[in-house]
Amino acid sequence: MASATLPAISGSVFEALQADLTAALGADGVLAHLDERLVYECDGYVVEKSVPDLVVFPTSTEEVVAVVKACNKHNVPFVPRGAGTSLAGGTLAVGGGVMICLTRMRRILEINIRDRYAIVEPGVVNVWLTRALAGTGLHYAPDPSSQGACTLGGNVATNSGGPHTLKYGVTVNHVLGVELVLPDGTVVEIGGVTEDAPGYDMAGLVVGNEGTFGIVTRVIVRLSRDPEAGRTFLGVFASVEDSAAAISGIIAAGIVPAALEMLDNLLIRAIEDAFKFGFPTDAGAVLIIETDGLEAGQDREAEAIVKIVEENRGEIRKRIPWRTRTEPDYVAIWKSRKSAFGAIGRLSPSYCTQDGVVPRTKLPEIMRRIQAISKESGLRIGNVFHAGDGNIHPIVLFDERDPKQVERALDASHQILDACIELGGSVTGEHGIGVEKLSFMPKLFAAEDLATMVQIRKVFNPDDRCSPRKMLPTGAGCIEKTHPGRHASA
Amino acid sequence: MNWPLAPTDVPIGDGLYAGARECPSSLENLCQLVRDHRAAGSAIYPQGGATALDYGGVPARPGVVIDVRGLDQVIDYPAGDMTITVEAGMTVQRLTALLAAEKQRLPLDIPFADRATLGGAFATAVSGPRRFGWGRPRDQILGIQFVKADGQVVNGGGRVVKNVAGYDFPKLLTGSLGSLGILTQMTLRVRPIPESSAVAFASCPTLEDAAEALERLNLSETRPVALELLNPSAVGWYQSRGLPLISGAWTVVVGLEDNQAAVSWQVEKLREELGSLGAKLEVLSDGHADPAWDALMHFAVQPPGRLTLKVSVRPSEVPNLFGELDSGLWALQAHAGNGIVWCHWIGPSEGNSLADLLPEVDRVRSLAIRGGGTLMIPHCPTPWKERLRVWGEPRSEWPLMARIKETLDPEGVMNPGRFLGTIH
Ligand SMILES: Cc1cc2nc3c(=O)[nH]c(=O)nc-3n(C[C@H](O)[C@H](O)[C@H](O)COP(=O)(O)OP(=O)(O)OC[C@H]3O[C@@H](n4cnc5c(N)ncnc54)[C@H](O)[C@@H]3O)c2cc1C
Numbered sequence: 001m002a003s004a005t006l007p008a009i010s011g012s013v014f015e016a017l018q019a020d021l022t023a024a025l026g027a028d029g030v031l032a033h034l035d036e037r038l039v040y041e042c043d044g045y046v047v048e049k050s051v052p053d054l055v056v057f058p059t060s061t062e063e064v065v066a067v068v069k070a071c072n073k074h075n076v077p078f079v080p081r082g083a084g085t086s087l088a089g090g091t092l093a094v095g096g097g098v099m100i101c102l103t104r105m106r107r108i109l110e111i112n113i114r115d116r117y118a119i120v121e122p123g124v125v126n127v128w129l130t131r132a133l134a135g136t137g138l139h140y141a142p143d144p145s146s147q148g149a150c151t152l153g154g155n156v157a158t159n160s161g162g163p164h165t166l167k168y169g170v171t172v173n174h175v176l177g178v179e180l181v182l183p184d185g186t187v188v189e190i191g192g193v194t195e196d197a198p199g200y201d202m203a204g205l206v207v208g209n210e211g212t213f214g215i216v217t218r219v220i221v222r223l224s225r226d227p228e229a230g231r232t233f234l235g236v237f238a239s240v241e242d243s244a245a246a247i248s249g250i251i252a253a254g255i256v257p258a259a260l261e262m263l264d265n266l267l268i269r270a271i272e273d274a275f276k277f278g279f280p281t282d283a284g285a286v287l288i289i290e291t292d293g294l295e296a297g298q299d300r301e302a303e304a305i306v307k308i309v310e311e312n313r314g315e316i317r318k319r320i321p322w323r324t325r326t327e328p329d330y331v332a333i334w335k336s337r338k339s340a341f342g343a344i345g346r347l348s349p350s351y352c353t354q355d356g357v358v359p360r361t362k363l364p365e366i367m368r369r370i371q372a373i374s375k376e377s378g379l380r381i382g383n384v385f386h387a388g389d390g391n392i393h394p395i396v397l398f399d400e401r402d403p404k405q406v407e408r409a410l411d412a413s414h415q416i417l418d419a420c421i422e423l424g425g426s427v428t429g430e431h432g433i434g435v436e437k438l439s440f441m442p443k444l445f446a447a448e449d450l451a452t453m454v455q456i457r458k459v460f461n462p463d464d465r466c467s468p469r470k471m472l473p474t475g476a477g478c479i480e481k482t483h484p485g486r487h488a489s490a
Numbered sequence: 491m492n493w494p495l496a497p498t499d500v501p502i503g504d505g506l507y508a509g510a511r512e513c514p515s516s517l518e519n520l521c522q523l524v525r526d527h528r529a530a531g532s533a534i535y536p537q538g539g540a541t542a543l544d545y546g547g548v549p550a551r552p553g554v555v556i557d558v559r560g561l562d563q564v565i566d567y568p569a570g571d572m573t574i575t576v577e578a579g580m581t582v583q584r585l586t587a588l589l590a591a592e593k594q595r596l597p598l599d600i601p602f603a604d605r606a607t608l609g610g611a612f613a614t615a616v617s618g619p620r621r622f623g624w625g626r627p628r629d630q631i632l633g634i635q636f637v638k639a640d641g642q643v644v645n646g647g648g649r650v651v652k653n654v655a656g657y658d659f660p661k662l663l664t665g666s667l668g669s670l671g672i673l674t675q676m677t678l679r680v681r682p683i684p685e686s687s688a689v690a691f692a693s694c695p696t697l698e699d700a701a702e703a704l705e706r707l708n709l710s711e712t713r714p715v716a717l718e719l720l721n722p723s724a725v726g727w728y729q730s731r732g733l734p735l736i737s738g739a740w741t742v743v744v745g746l747e748d749n750q751a752a753v754s755w756q757v758e759k760l761r762e763e764l765g766s767l768g769a770k771l772e773v774l775s776d777g778h779a780d781p782a783w784d785a786l787m788h789f790a791v792q793p794p795g796r797l798t799l800k801v802s803v804r805p806s807e808v809p810n811l812f813g814e815l816d817s818g819l820w821a822l823q824a825h826a827g828n829g830i831v832w833c834h835w836i837g838p839s840e841g842n843s844l845a846d847l848l849p850e851v852d853r854v855r856s857l858a859i860r861g862g863g864t865l866m867i868p869h870c871p872t873p874w875k876e877r878l879r880v881w882g883e884p885r886s887e888w889p890l891m892a893r894i895k896e897t898l899d900p901e902g903v904m905n906p907g908r909f910l911g912t913i914h
Pocket residue numbers: 043044079080081082083084085086087089090091102122143144145146149150151152153154155156157158159160161162163210211212214215216217341430431467488489490
């Protein structure tokens with residue numbers, strides 16, 4: 001385990017640190033008892049666990065600074081945490097130390113409609129901002145499936161995507177600036193409400209840093225104009241191959257859908273069981289295809305999509321025209337999609353979700369490979385994912401009581417990721433490297449690339465005290481994993 | 491090493507010349523040249539189409555030019571994926587032609603496309619009116635390859651449209667102005683060429699009317715991809731290019747790109763929305779709109795005078811800023827939806843010295859800073875650069891930038907003097 005390589009905190013340091021933190025935040029802001037801290041031993045990635053020595057809940061930038069300074073004084077590592085929905089172990093307190101939970105910094109500080117930005121604290125949950133903007137004509141575009149729980153600070157740290165980021169871009173395309181508490185306690189304003197500030201694109205660099213640059217204490221996001229209208233289609237196919245061909249066909253036809261999601265038979269049945277939306281349980285695969293924009297332009301795109309679906313032996317089973325996104329069919333279809341993972345539990349005692357990317361024209365190929373891997377391992381593998389981006393989320397089902405199955409599940413996941421690399425893709429489209437995928441970094445990047453990334457991390461975080469052992473392999477050898485994840489995603 | 495005593499045939503901008511121009515034909519060759527020249531104590535000035543050599547601070551020490559134009563191959567163009575991987579020396583015009591064959595494009599406004607290279611465009615992070623609807627260079631780049639001052643090749647990002655593995659080097663290098671390394675290859679996200687386009691000029695009698703039009707357009711039922719404002723002096727420049735603008739008017743420009751049905755509908759909608767405000771509307775569609783798009787992207791890079799300012803403010807402050815700048819002395823075009831204002835000095839030749847203009851620049855700069863904005867100077871005589879502070883006031887993030895520079899280029903080999911005052 002990663003934690004074994006960092007020294008534990010001694011009793012006297014622990015007490016002095018606890019005293020300093022309590023002085024800064026009040027007793028109410030510090031969790032010290034083991035039963036209270038146990039919840040924080042892992043996030044959505046449950047394979048590795050490490051209980052933080054202390055958990056703190058600052059309510060302001062000043063308090064974050066005080067916490068960071070106390071940790072430095074006592075030479076203790078710290079790790080930021082939002083809602084803990086990371087699926088890559090991003091919040092794992094490797095080697096213990098202090099976990100800084102940002103969930104009490106939860107205010108929306110400003111919404112500016114004319115200048116199209118919002119300023120929020122990092123603990124604001126993604127969907128709170130969506131709700132606050134309802135009716136203004138503007139929205140915040142990135143909509144991870146976990147949006148009901150995950151925080152904007154976590155979204156910035158992981159550069160989150162979502163079903164609608166296909167057309168509108170991921171988090172980094174919508175962040176104008178952040179306030180960052182560096183690991184030495186300095187507060188830096190990065191970017192701002194105006195564009196093109198001279199210098200390097202620091203906001204672009206900071207988004208997706210997975211907590212390794214410091215603590216984000218404020219986020220300035222760009223707001224986008226709502227589309228006037230849209231169409232959401234349910235396309236039904238006999239096989240996964242046909243649906244994958246339709247996806248390639250749509251992209252190749254020059255249509256950029258607002259969303260293009262795929263579910264295979266396994267997932268269709270799980271969801272239908274749970275939500276009764278009317279998905280055909282005998283279908284090999286379905287696509288949720290959404291276009292949006294001006295009503296005047298919608299029919300043209302709709303026609304083209306129907307044609308491509310039919311050309312690929314598919315059938316349009318539902319056609320939902322919408323204006324407000326509150327239409328019952330619209331709500332139902334997206335609820336089904338975004339809750340897909342909740343439904344998996346009905347199928348299997350344990351499952352692990354992967355996050356890989358292939359060029360979109362390689363979707364049919366990766367689907368064939370996944371089927372082969374499933375056959376070979378004797379494990380069922382389901383699929384529900386952001387197809388338009390080539391961002392796959394295969395779900396490997398297994399029984400964790402059987403150590404042989406566990407091993408095969410882990411093996412299958414890794415084979416899928418290797419196949420993504422082989423096809424010219426990546427091992428993560430949105431969940432991040434965290435601790436989970438450290439061993440894949442040398443497969444994606446050359447030694448010189450990784451060395452340069454370490455150099456950049458050192459600019460922000462010279463002692464690796466903030467989120468140690470994340471994202472970049474230490475070179476001390478890969479962490480051996482004995483157990484794949486159980487939870488799921490996207 | 492010293493500056494050449496007489497001008498050579500290798501200008502590096504600001505009236506300075508390089509000792510040599512190296513034209514590598516392969517990546518390996520380029521790396522070797524970087525290592526050799528660094529070892530010899532020479533600075534390195536990357537160069538592409540040489541259309542923006544004066545941009546930035548004054549080159550700080552003698553060196554050589556490494557001309558990237560020999561690296562101009564397509565590495566991979568899987569059109570069905572809507573991505574392309576190309577070498578950085580390729581001209582924008584060639585890329586445009588390649589993409590057009592597949593009915594695709596890179597939705598960026600890059601002036602002087604016949605000469606400008608992709609390396610230069612991404613090094614300068616150049617942008618134009620379409621940024622309102624389509625984003626900036628940072629939003630189109632997926633992967634990057636660059637050569638550091640020590641001659642090592644570094645890759646970041648990847649070739650797929652969604653990828654969060656590792657730090658975002660494509661973003662860090664975009665707009666780094668050659669100060670962190672030489673861009674050699676990039677993977678870009680491309681888009682389908684829109685079926686139809688239109689440019690609408692809405693002429694308003696007063697600045698207040700124009701401000702109201704912009705206000706109205708913020709939540710318009712249309713979805714412009716460009717939203718610009720011109721002052722009456724800028725209007726003159728557009729007229730000189732044969733475009734149908736009305737003399738003396740404050741002109742709001744709306745750019746539309748979408749399918750045919752959506753563009754025609756929007757044009758009608760604009761007539762309604764802006765007509766009710768008393769603006770006169772002139773609309774150029776499809777082929778007729780092309781010269782208008784072209785003019786809109788070239789205004790900024792064709793300074794009529796000695797001084798050009800680029801001011802960033804909040805979009806809502808653009809009209810105020812226009813009000814603060816005398817139309818007799820300044821020709822102004824704003825990417826109004828983004829709060830970017832290009833200001834060309836057009837004052838009389840007397841009253842045109844540094845001493846005359848310094849207080850005016852300081853005044854505009856403090857106006858910008860007051861609202862959280864910035865002012866930089868893309869164009870002015872070389873001797874003014876230091877005094878006018880090309881890159882503006884230091885901000886709290888500058889020390890971090892300086893540390894990044896020191897880390898990747900500890901000896902200050904790459905484009906010394908060009909970037910932020912604190913980056914040498
Ligand atoms: C059911 C489910 C569905 C999901 N769907 C998607 C999806 O569609 N798209 C997607 O991209 N992801 C998805 N995820 C993954 C996850 O929700 C995202 O990564 C999310 O952005 C994490 O936010 P969080 O607040 O939970 O952060 P956490 O899990 O608490 O932390 C994530 C990382 O960010 C760092 N961090 C958190 N807050 C800060 C801060 N203020 N400053 C600095 N660093 C910080 C942490 O150290 C950690 O490295 C899903 C997860 C689940 C469980």
